[in-house]
Amino acid sequence: MDDSMKMCSENVNFFYGRQQALKEINLNILPNKVTAIIGPSGCGKSTFIRLLNRMNELVPHTTLTGRIYLDGQDILMPCVDPVEIRRRVGMVFQKPNPFPKNIFENISYGLEVNSIRNKRFIEERVVESLKKAALWDEVKDRLYDSALNLSGGQQQRLCIARCLAVKPEVLLFDEPCASLDPISTRKVEELILELKKDYTIAIVTHNMQQAARVSDYTGFFLLGELIEFDKTEKIFKAPEDHRTEDYITGRFG
Amino acid sequence: MACLSWKRGRGPSSCRAQFLGEHMARVKEKLYEWIFAALAFSSLVFLIGIVWVLCKESLPIFSRVPLGSFLFGKFWYPTYCPPEFGILPLILSSVWVTLGAMVVCVPLGVGSALYLNEVANFRQRQILKPMIEILASIPSVVYGFFGVVLVTPFLQKVFSLPTGMTALNASFILGLMATPTVCSLAEDALSYVPRSFREASFAVGADRWQTLIKVVIPAAGSGISTAIILGMSRAIGETMTVLMVAGGAAVIPKTLLEPVRPMTAAIAAEMGEAPMGGDHYHALFAIAFILFIITFVFNIVAEIISRRFRIKLGISR
Ligand SMILES: Nc1ncnc2c1ncn2[C@@H]1O[C@H](COP(=O)(O)OP(=O)(O)O)[C@@H](O)[C@H]1O
Ligand SMILES: [Mg+2]
Numbered sequence: 263m264d265d266s267m268k269m270c271s272e273n274v275n276f277f278y279g280r281q282q283a284l285k286e287i288n289l290n291i292l293p294n295k296v297t298a299i300i301g302p303s304g305c306g307k308s309t310f311i312r313l314l315n316r317m318n319e320l321v322p323h324t325t326l327t328g329r330i331y332l333d334g335q336d337i338l339m340p341c342v343d344p345v346e347i348r349r350r351v352g353m354v355f356q357k358p359n360p361f362p363k364n365i366f367e368n369i370s371y372g373l374e375v376n377s378i379r380n381k382r383f384i385e386e387r388v389v390e391s392l393k394k395a396a397l398w399d400e401v402k403d404r405l406y407d408s409a410l411n412l413s414g415g416q417q418q419r420l421c422i423a424r425c426l427a428v429k430p431e432v433l434l435f436d437e438p439c440a441s442l443d444p445i446s447t448r449k450v451e452e453l454i455l456e457l458k459k460d461y462t463i464a465i466v467t468h469n470m471q472q473a474a475r476v477s478d479y480t481g482f483f484l485l486g487e488l489i490e491f492d493k494t495e496k497i498f499k500a501p502e503d504h505r506t507e508d509y510i511t512g513r514f515g
Numbered sequence: 516m517a518c519l520s521w522k523r524g525r526g527p528s529s530c531r532a533q534f535l536g537e538h539m540a541r542v543k544e545k546l547y548e549w550i551f552a553a554l555a556f557s558s559l560v561f562l563i564g565i566v567w568v569l570c571k572e573s574l575p576i577f578s579r580v581p582l583g584s585f586l587f588g589k590f591w592y593p594t595y596c597p598p599e600f601g602i603l604p605l606i607l608s609s610v611w612v613t614l615g616a617m618v619v620c621v622p623l624g625v626g627s628a629l630y631l632n633e634v635a636n637f638r639q640r641q642i643l644k645p646m647i648e649i650l651a652s653i654p655s656v657v658y659g660f661f662g663v664v665l666v667t668p669f670l671q672k673v674f675s676l677p678t679g680m681t682a683l684n685a686s687f688i689l690g691l692m693a694t695p696t697v698c699s700l701a702e703d704a705l706s707y708v709p710r711s712f713r714e715a716s717f718a719v720g721a722d723r724w725q726t727l728i729k730v731v732i733p734a735a736g737s738g739i740s741t742a743i744i745l746g747m748s749r750a751i752g753e754t755m756t757v758l759m760v761a762g763g764a765a766v767i768p769k770t771l772l773e774p775v776r777p778m779t780a781a782i783a784a785e786m787g788e789a790p791m792g793g794d795h796y797h798a799l800f801a802i803a804f805i806l807f808i809i810t811f812v813f814n815i816v817a818e819i820i821s822r823r824f825r826i827k828l829g830i831s832r
Contacts, residue, residue: 315718322637345720349719355714357711360715361734372719
């Protein structure tokens, strides 16, 4: 574990019941960089990224071995509060999942549950988050409308804003564009590139062009193993492993 | 289509046979469709039949007693001379007993639904769910018996009452009876809340308790209201138990510690002695009709709320 890493996984194995979903994963996530995780579906991408904010603990009958560090601290230690980790490591999901509440409440929610009561402060933070998520102009006149009336792409940016409101350090994206149209996808990608300045980002995608467009580093997963991890350019131009090459060139998956 | 086989080189006669066969198959299919449609619509026929009978049999009383004094009359003396047909005591008895039952079954039912859905592990759920379902399958006369034998003397002693057969007793027993209904419907509502809502909440650093209070319960709120309304509808329509434990006094109750005669109990107790076709008889039908309207409205409201609930959660059904 070296100091230049934001997050880092060390010999991580993960099981759903008896079924092993991840095998000996060692992967580093560098600060203020976008790390993409690619691979065919079912290879464990979501499983891996959900370990980084201890989200998989909510799934019963799972086993995890190995270590995961955040700023050098092992977040799997029993003394670490998963709630605190999830506040520091935000997550945006595959399907936009706004709460059935209004736009304002969707974003202020994260502040409320973290015991922030000051109304002025909450309002400012909501506006700031919406602006950062490039959604402010579209919703500023209807902050009190139901979030469910937004389009899919807007909903996804709302979910990003909701994450940003609690000022996490790391943002995890699990196929954030899987259910979006190309234009919304472009917007979310631009947003990710913008957010990179302030946050450390990990993004799961099965869209290789997307990985190439937004990421600095790429890890290729196959059947629960990390086959190759390198600079994105290197992975796409000159992969070491023939399986990576096969996948990138579309020979399978 | 019917003659496809002909092209494969069989004779025209076999083609005709096949055509006939397919025709028969289609007739058969239609026939099944009709049978099932008839079965499905028969419940509608019964509903209309019941409403019609209720109407027909209850209308004559209103030529004797105006609707206003029937509903709001304070005295129910159907066998006196001259008789009085004011059902306010019966309505209020029903209302008191039902509200009392709600006080019991809402915390019990919703609480156990929350426990089952949010706290219990797989094994606990596997034991508890069937037990709650068994609670629902116990005949109401058994509940009544339980009320007579256990609750009645208990209340009599604790509150030093002349009789333990009171509105409180009926409330308690009815509450127990409605608990499984409330519990299983509320549990359904909670389980309809998509996992993605919980995940979203956890992902911004909410704990389990906050997620439950601020996301899951509001999201399931209208589903839970539906559960409560249907529980009420169950309690207000229950007959045998209240007949056995409510005490049966047709006076306007001042406290829950008095004997009462809810509408269902009045009908059940008096139908046998009311001469057929007489005023009393028609009055009892009118009570039944009102009861029907009340539960009907409850069910409609529950349906409307639960439909909204599904739309809100994006469950289109
Ligand atoms: N909740 C779960 N319970 C059991 N098995 C699961 C669960 N989630 C995922 N898996 C299994 O783990 C493997 C990896 O899944 P996942 O991480 O979702 O893959 P990906 O995101 O790369 O498509 C798959 O074989 C999948 O069937
Ligand atoms: Mg996935």
